[in-house]
Amino acid sequence: MALLEVTQLHAAYGQTRVLHGISFAMEAGSITTLLGANGAGKTTTLRALCAMVKTQGDIRFAGERIDGRATEDIVRLGIAHVPDGRGTFVNLTTEENLRLGAYTRRDGEAVEADLERVYGYFPRLKERRAQQAGTLSGGEQQMLAVSRGLMLRPKLMLLDEPSFGLAPLVVRELFAILRAVNERERVSLLVVEQNAALALELADHAYLIETGRVVLSGTADEIKRNDAVRSSYLGY
């Protein structure tokens, strides 16, 4: 059974229809990426999964329908969303931001251990644990956003351009961490990335979205070899 199964998903902002029947699925433990040009509807797709836009269609998580549920309830199923624009709580400290990531958890001791774990991943955050999060650099806030997502101990992580604003070296570190989290803890990842080469390196499956529709899908290797993808998204 697929971990996530999306069928004929439509979404609109007011009168503006943005998704026109997107369908895709991902297996438990897999890494899937959504590719597409600016404005294709990648962010909207991720937002739709968390009930942050009005949708129509069928979304199943571990076999259960989740469309129509409230965002807060979807989080409780173990879906962490690292949003576009980072979603930092700018007036709270770094550590408070991280603790909020674990807000729904009741295993206090494990939360403390996870706090140390993400500080291990990103020592920069530990140095800045008492600092107002709004004063962190863009890259540090991006690390914070990913870490906040990890603090949920999610089954599925939705990552909207996790590499945005990060230096190349940090991006490599981040992707290594994501891969480790995926392999060791079997956290499934649904990644949206501007950097298609990077995303296809990480992912095992990919979907190409154009103006709110899936136009191509396959394993990451197949997509990498596709001529249209190569010329438009990989640039070689």
Added chain:
Amino acid sequence: MEAFLHQVLAGLATGGIYASLALALVMIYQATHLVNFAQGEMAMFSTYIAWSLIDAGLPYWAAFALTVVIAFVLGVVIERVVIRPVENAPVLAVVVVFIALLVILNSVTGWIYTYTIKTFPSPFPEQPLFGIKYMSSHEMGAIGVTLAVLLLLYAFFRFTPLGLAMRAAAQNPESSRLVGIRVGWMLALGWGLAAAVGSVAGMMVAPIVYLDPNMMGGILLYAFAAALVGGVDNPGGAVFGGFLVGVLENVLGAFVIGNELKLAVALVLIIGVLVVRPSGFFGKVYVTRV
């Protein structure tokens, strides 16, 4: 000199009451960016409930505790039933709802209890506490109670997960939902807390100004002034503003402009702050990078 000291200390006592009410205003303002004009009437209504409980024979502190709980529940219910439906309405519509709430609470109280002024008991002894003669025991007790409430609130928001979630929900509702915080309930909880704090202010001020349905009118004005002086988005500033306004009001009233013009102090402060420094003198400057 002695008279001056007495006025300052008395000012601190009423200032604590303004501070509590200003804090209640700020708590709701931070979450909704709206000023709850009915905050004073909610406090007044709660104080009448306390009066009824004491009248029915409950010991003072039992009535006090029960009133705080009832006020809390009332605050939550008002948010859920009255405010929630107009959540996304234009600001002016919500202001009208606040004013309607104010008028309704006022007239319902008048209808139940009549507009006749009632005395309200103080839980503190007649003779001065610790032999201090500059302050009545009620003034000292009121300061103590106020400080205890402020300290409790501070600890709640600063050190508990629920307090953290409430701050988060007020600042960034969208991200809050994404970590699983039920933002709507946090708002309701905020209303409950604000109403509870207001009820304490009401019970502490009632022995001084006596109980009548219009008792909070002037006091709410001072609380507005306090919140504005402190920066309407800064709880600590609002508390400081409350004490400052209390002392200014008393000292200026006694020595400079006379008691009749005391309320003008609040108006002058409000207008002065709005003109000179709209963000208040302690208005937080958040450093934000995008």
